[in-house]
Amino acid sequence: MPHLRLQVAEEWLRDDFIQATGFDAKKLLDHLVQVVAGLRMESVSSPGEMVPMINLSNLKHAIIPLHYAHVAGDPAKRFLHVTLAAGNDTPGRTAAVRLRASQVLGDEIDKFLEGFPKLPAVASVTVHVQDIDRDRGYSTTAERKKKREAAK
Numbered sequence: 150m151p152h153l154r155l156q157v158a159e160e161w162l163r164d165d166f167i168q169a170t171g172f173d174a175k176k177l178l179d180h181l182v183q184v185v186a187g188l189r190m191e192s193v194s195s196p197g198e199m200v201p202m203i204n205l206s207n208l209k210h211a212i213i214p215l216h217y218a219h220v221a222g223d224p225a226k227r228f229l230h231v232t233l234a235a236g237n238d239t240p241g242r243t244a245a246v247r248l249r250a251s252q253v254l255g256d257e258i259d260k261f262l263e264g265f266p267k268l269p270a271v272a273s274v275t276v277h278v279q280d281i282d283r284d285r286g287y288s289t290t291a292e293r294k295k296k297r298e299a300a301k
Contacts, residue, residue, distance in 0.1 A: 151203040152210070153178070153185055156163060156230040159214035170267040174212050177261055183211055184257045185233060188250050193241040202242065203235050229258060233278045247278040248293040253280070 157174045160166055167173050188202035220226035231254055235242060257278045262271055 150207045150209060151185075152232070152234040153208060154179060154211055154213055154232045154234075155228065156213045156215050156218075156232075158218040158227050159216050161227075162212065162214055170265055170269075172262075172265045172268050177211055177258070178210060179263060179294075181231065181254060181257065181265065182208065184254060185250075188253065190241055190246045202214065202239075220251050220272040223272075226270050228273040229271060231255075231258065231274075231276045233276070235278060242280055247280065251276040251278040281283070 155174060160174065161175055183204075185203060185208060186201075186205045189199040192198040192200045218227065220228050233250065233254065235247065235250075244273045255274060258274050258276070262268060262274070283294045
């Protein structure tokens, strides 16, 4: 199952901060969910056909508050970090596809932030798009349940 996580300084989630700056991390996350929904890649089974990069109906997404989060020891500098764990190893979801997805998501965040001139300095926006490699210790509730039922 794919995961989209937005890591934000915890004080940016407070109502007083939202009112003072207009920035709402929930709106950014909602926007990023829609961006992820639009990401496409070439189908391995039908070359030339574009297919969704992830199955949106399975996408789990959340904001992760970060405590004492700043850049280079400067409490005035903040950062955002986004991780899209794209799901299981899907043929065609190559490093190049993931890189393009990270660039699209990063560009969307940059554009989104431009609308908030009262926002404190964002020194860094990092986007990490990864595939989940089941051979490296990843399991899901459904897989574990299926295995337990088969053992009965």
